Amino acid sequence: MGEKTILIVEDEAAIAESIAFALRKEGFEPRHVTLGEQALAVARERAPALVILDVGLPDISGLDVCRRLRQFSDVPVIFLTARSDEIDRIVGLEIGADDYVTKPFSPRELVARVRVILRRAGAGNGAPAPAAPDRAPRFELRAPEARILFAGQALDLTRYEYLLLKTLVEHPGHVMSRAQLMDRVWSDAPDTLDRTVDAHIKSLRAKLRTIDESADPIQTHRGMGYSLQTSA
Structure with a gap:
């Protein structure tokens, strides 16, 4: 997978299709799987530029997918969640997610967040991100x-x-x-x-x-x- 490939891990077909459509319009290459184990296998084979990960998957929790993903990859992750419980959101960020979006959401807003995160990570331009200079914390x-x-x-x-x-x-x-x-x-x-x-x-x-x-x-x-x- 190239630097434009976005892995969508979502078991609801309608949601996945709307995300994939919005991503394609912006020049990305979406790849869709429905299970957490599939996502981990795909990411191990070749990491995508970013993962859009549903928390509520049929086989294993999206939180568990993220935990296991972080054992071998630092690929950016955006969680999709239907839960409004603050503790779920905080846990998601603490285990290594870069952002989360609560359902229902605008696919265009989600793609905008994808761009922000990839820009921050230095991805999507075909070149590795330059090393950041040492900076004193403010x-x-x-x-x-x-x-x-x-x-x-x-x-x-x-x-x-x-x-x-x-x-x-x-x-x-x-x-x-x-x-x-x-x-x-x-x-x-x-x-x-x-x-x-x-x-x-x-x-x-x-x-x-x-x-x-x-x-x-x-x-x-x-x-x-x-x-x-x-x-x-």
Whole structure:
């Protein structure tokens, strides 16, 4: 498989076909399997550029597929899940997934996420990604103290600003949607509007710039969400 090949692991034919159609329109080469064991066999034979992996497969859990995949490959993984339970999402990211999308979803949005992840991984251009230079971390999370340092200075944060920035720091480079951030940060305030995420992002950016005027580590991905660049 080449750098344009995307492996779809999904047992629902209609969903797989819609994803494959959207991928082909953008120049990718989708390959579809319905079982986790099939996916592992394909990936062992020759790794695709990225794996779109359903959590609820008929033979083994997508979480187990990802765990086993990580034993021999660092291919990027996007989870598809019908579950809204936050713990499933966190576990998915902790075991090595790069992103997740909750059903129902827009195939076009999914393909956009594929492009972002491949760009971040340096894939899809026919050349290996250049080695990243050594960079000093700009953020230091001190969870026991509920503090975050930026460029060596402690940030004066409200509770929700702290939880929001902590979530981004813990998932560097991951594009996180407003819904994902709401689930993690405002889980105790279900009536909060998702636009509050934007307001808190604006506040965080202002506080970061009081330490470094040129700093803009929080990246906006239009129509998708936010990500954090943690190195200078």
